[in-house]
Amino acid sequence: IYSSTVEQVATGFRWAEGPVYFPKGGYLLFSDIPNNRIMKFDEATGKTTVYRDKANYANGNARDRQGRLVTCEHSVTRRVTRTEHNGKITVLADSFEGKRLNAPNDIVVKSDDTIWFTDPEYGLKTNPETKRKEGKEQPGNFVYRHDPRTGRTTAVARDFDQPNGLAFSPDERRLYVADSGKPRHIRVFDVAADGTLAGGTVFCAIDKGGPDGIRVDATGRVWSSTGDGVQVFGTDGRRVGRILLPEAAANLCFGGEDGRTLFMTARTSLYSVRTAVGGAGR
Ligand code: MG
Numbered sequence: 001i002y003s004s005t006v007e008q009v010a011t012g013f014r015w016a017e018g019p020v021y022f023p024k025g026g027y028l029l030f031s032d033i034p035n036n037r038i039m040k041f042d043e044a045t046g047k048t049t050v051y052r053d054k055a056n057y058a059n060g061n062a063r064d065r066q067g068r069l070v071t072c073e074h075s076v077t078r079r080v081t082r083t084e085h086n087g088k089i090t091v092l093a094d095s096f097e098g099k100r101l102n103a104p105n106d107i108v109v110k111s112d113d114t115i116w117f118t119d120p121e122y123g124l125k126t127n128p129e130t131k132r133k134e135g136k137e138q139p140g141n142f143v144y145r146h147d148p149r150t151g152r153t154t155a156v157a158r159d160f161d162q163p164n165g166l167a168f169s170p171d172e173r174r175l176y177v178a179d180s181g182k183p184r185h186i187r188v189f190d191v192a193a194d195g196t197l198a199g200g201t202v203f204c205a206i207d208k209g210g211p212d213g214i215r216v217d218a219t220g221r222v223w224s225s226t227g228d229g230v231q232v233f234g235t236d237g238r239r240v241g242r243i244l245l246p247e248a249a250a251n252l253c254f255g256g257e258d259g260r261t262l263f264m265t266a267r268t269s270l271y272s273v274r275t276a277v278g279g280a281g282r
Helices: none
Strands: 009-013 018-021 027-032 036-042 047-054 059-061 069-073 078-084 090-093 107-109 115-118 142-145 152-157 161-170 176-177 185-191 195-207 214-216 222-226 227-231 238-243 251-255 261-266 270-275
Touching: 009 036, 018 069, 018 261, 018 270, 027 059, 027 261, 036 059, 047 161, 059 107, 059 115, 069 107, 090 142, 107 161, 115 161, 152 195, 161 222, 176 214, 195 222, 214 251, 222 251, 222 261, 227 261
Parallel strands: 018 059, 018 251, 161 214
Antiparallel strands: 009 270, 018 027, 027 036, 036 047, 059 069, 069 078, 078 090, 107 115, 115 142, 142 152, 161 176, 176 185, 185 195, 214 222, 222 227, 227 238, 251 261, 261 270
């Protein structure tokens, strides 16, 4: 029997999103989108400070194999960036086939260093700086794969309503992608060695709100943020657990010294809970 208590570790945000844990340093970064900043929660001190102001409405974040931060900036700049060890920001992708991206939302890095991200429309509404409506240039809302070696960005799935969170299975042969638009479900794809996808059937549906951020644990289970917290699904797509939160969750990630703390960004707060397993691909 394993039981654990949910803890509110920080609060005072407007829309917390995109958590990513850095084992080297023992801290979590996450976005506070409407406040246009990235926050840093330091585990040792328990303090939360501003990591980056004027963050171009950063949304999803991830860590690459070299320990660098990669970020989806979902409004104004509408691009995917990498923060180098010296703090310099490199733009990885801001367009596809000569047209601007919509609003990069969430991101994951594969062990071959390729960067996979989703591009729904959520950030396109009104430019918070110019107060003007942002124009959509892409013909759809795609899932992309970016190869930092060649600089090439490829669309790997084009049939989503609003693609959102994405995560690989522990062996990286499967890719799960949430659709938080009309379908409100998670789909599963087979990942080929050349980086193309096949399949794409519905893996599970979310019964409270929609799926936003998702993560896979070391045993292959899929953890999804939902309207009532977090729901956990077995590899067969059947729901095996729920974590209820006082606020709707937008995203989650595994972290902590042993990788078995689950951090959940939910509206105004950051929550954590100890878990029996850690994340995949740690
Ligand atoms: Mg998202």
